[in-house]
Amino acid sequence: MSERDHLGVVTVGAREIYDELVAMREDVRSLSQTHEGVATTLADHEDRIRGLERWRYALPVAAVTSAGTLITAVVKVM
Template sequence: MDDRNELGGVTIGAREIYDELVALRGDVRSLSQTHAAVAQTLDDHETRLRGLERWRYALPVAAVTSAGTLIAAVLKAIGKV
């Protein structure tokens, strides 16, 4: 059986293959650039989240220290210490 009959009479030439390969290369480059931008955004978000987490865990310690200092100042002001 002839290869032409298996493809339904369609012949694909080297030019068509080359054109599709060039288009595919452009698509891959575009995806690569998009991936780099997404990776940079992800790194930025990760950095921001880590900063927020540091503040979240530092805030209770600061509140307890401030409350202790306030209590000590009030006691000293009223003459108890």
């Protein structure tokens, strides 16, 4: 006897198929909502990182400008 013979007769009715289909549809909807939430969070994080990068690259320019202004003011005072 094969393993298949040990299982006996298995019947799957239309109701079982329908119930599984409905459950799968709910799972897909849930995954879709989760995906939308993750996409929103990712976009927010991307915006924050871009903002930090702008500050990071702007700080050296501001420091050089401030140093130049300070040197100019000191030279004018002398």
